[in-house]
Amino acid sequence: MGTAKNISKPFALILGGSKGLGLATAKKLAAEKYPLIILHRDLAIDLEQVEIAFEEIREIAPAFYSFQTDALNPLRRKEQIEKIKTLLGSSGRVGVVIHSIAKGNLKRMLPEGSEKSLSAEDLRITADAMAFSLYQWVQELNLAGTLASDTRVIAFTSEGSSRVLPSYxxxxxxxxxxxxxxxxxxxxxxxVGIKVNCIQAGVTLTDSFHKIPGSDKLAAYSLKRNPNNRLTQPEDVANATYLLCRPEASWITGNILIADGGEHLI
Incomplete structure (x- = not known):
């Protein structure tokens, strides 16, 4: 579950914080002394590695709680918010909400061979997970009275939101x-003081990225495009996320912040 030490900042809630951008952000916020609550859903085979990563966070975070749960299930969401309210007590609040849920379908519209084609249900499931769940979580956390007066909500997007990528x-x-x-x-x-922003990361070699058909070719092409001659690292995105959490970013909302080292310019 977690630990509690001296807490001077509001909690950061990370939805999908066991790998990739979510985990890198958790490590960054822990280093900056944010207490953390991480929700994740991993296969049993991956839990040992997840726990090793969490132990690193536990050593530096002023408080750390993790829950293996389905953050997309409406009933589980309500149950989890009640647990969060109990953890926070009467005076604690969530001041940062990070949405890093990666659950999407990678079928083609015109499949090859015996593949199944992308269906309307595939579209709905993917949008529910990677988009609509952000609103559902923020709405219900706000209704439950668990959010601070200057809460920062940050989600992760990609260049694929406006460009055509294979199977994407x-x-x-x-x-x-x-x-x-x-x-x-x-x-x-x-x-109610909630600021909502999105970070568009450059191509980053996460587990989710490697599931995209042709990801090796996409990575090579992105490396060639990037004027800094390297791909985006999860830590690059975590640093940008932290910037949006700082007090100085209180007047930034409704933006898509691109953190890709200039990759999108070429």
């Missing part, structure tokens, strides 16, 4: 929907 149709639609949600949420949640 469902994820691209979800990322475009996510960006539209971020803009709408930034305006409608502004009266």
């Amino acid at each position: 149709g469902a994820v691209g639609v979800a990322k475009a929907a996510l960006q539209a949600l971020v803009r709408q949420m930034a305006v409608e949640f502004a009266p």
Whole structure:
């Protein structure tokens, strides 16, 4: 579960914090002395490695709680928010919400051979996971009274939201929907002090990226495009996320911040 030490900052809640961008962000925020709550859903075979990563966080975070749960299940979401309220007590609040859930379908619209084609249900499931769940979590956390008055909500998107990538149709639609949600949420949640932004990361060699068909070719092409002659690292995205969490970023909301070393310019 976790530990508790001296806490001077509001909690950061990371949805999908056991790998990739979510884990890198967790490590960065822990180093900056944010207490953390991480929700993750991993296969049993991966849990040992996840726990090793979490132990590193546990050593430096002022408080750390992790839950292996399905953050996309409406019933589990309600149960988890109740657990969070109990952890926070009467005075604690969540001041950072990071959405790093990666669950998407990578089927083609015109399949090859015996492959199945992308269906409307595939589109819905992907958009529910990678876009709509952001709104559902923020809405319910706000209704439960668990969010701080200057909460920062940050989600991760990709260049595929506006460009065609192989087998990326469902994820691209979800990322475009996510960006539209971020803009709408930034305006409608502004009266209660919630700031909502999105970070567009460059191609990053995460587990999710490697699942994309032709990911090796995509990585090579992105490396060739990048003026800094390297691919984006999870730590690059974590650093950008932290910038949006700082007090100085309190007037930034509704934006898509590109953190790719200039890759999108070429």
